[in-house]
Amino acid sequence: MNQHEIAEILAKPYAQELLFAPAPARFSYVALDGGPRVVPIGFHFDGERLQIFTVPKSAKVKALHHNPRVALTLDTNGFPPKVLLIRGTAELKLEQGVPEQYILAGRKVMTAEQHVGWTQGVKDLYDEMVRITVTPDWVKLIDFETNLPKDVQDLIDAKQAQG
Template sequence: MNQNEIAEILAKPYSQQLLNGSTPARLAYDGLDGDPRVIPIGFWMEGDKLVMATVPKSAKVAALRKNRKVALTIDTSAFPPKVLLLRGTTEVELVQGIPEGYLTAGRKVMTEDQYPGWLEGVKALYSEMVVLTVTLTWAKLLDFETTLPKSVEDLINAQQES
């Protein structure tokens, strides 16, 4: 999949709702032991890249230094579901301080009353963070209105041909 195709998918209204909404991404990666992991994680977009930040000594940082490939999903639980599926390659960078995007991502998931206390705790805790920047290599939006999983499309087509 090329970058123009990915950009088209990310520009769709449902994709934009998911990318800018309060739902965390679910990040899938291979742990150092080779077993898969999936974790919820806050994120933000910088241009066409999906970005996250975390504790420098977290297990995911060590694993992503070894195997940079990831998959992510951002989805809703309402019916019909809206699901943005993403794959990419991660760059791992240690930075001083707290990335502004991390603070923006935090604001997306909490109330105005919760944010000041969270911000105070974050500033007291982190002197440095690791920024995980995902260059997307594949994207698919399933909105169950205009797009469906391929297997469902195939089943519908097979039934219509019968």
């Protein structure tokens, strides 16, 4: 997939809704033991890339140094479901203090009152964080209204061809 195709999909209203929703992403990577891992995690979207922040000594940081390929899913709980699938490569950067994008990501999932206390707490806790920047190289938006999973669409087409 080229960057133009990715940008077109990420600009669609349902994709924007998911990227800025008050919900975590499901972040997957390959652990050092070779097994898959999926964790819910907050993120900041800068218009092109997703930024995730974590503790420098976390298991995911160690694993991503070994294998930087990742996948994320952003979805809804309602019906019909809306799903944004993202694959890409993670870049890691150690940063001093608490990056502003981490604070912005937190704002999405809590009230203003909660955010004030949380912000002070994380600033007191973290001397440094690792910024995980995911640049998408493949995306798919499934909204079950205008776009179905390929296997479901193939099944519908086959049934319709049978008459």
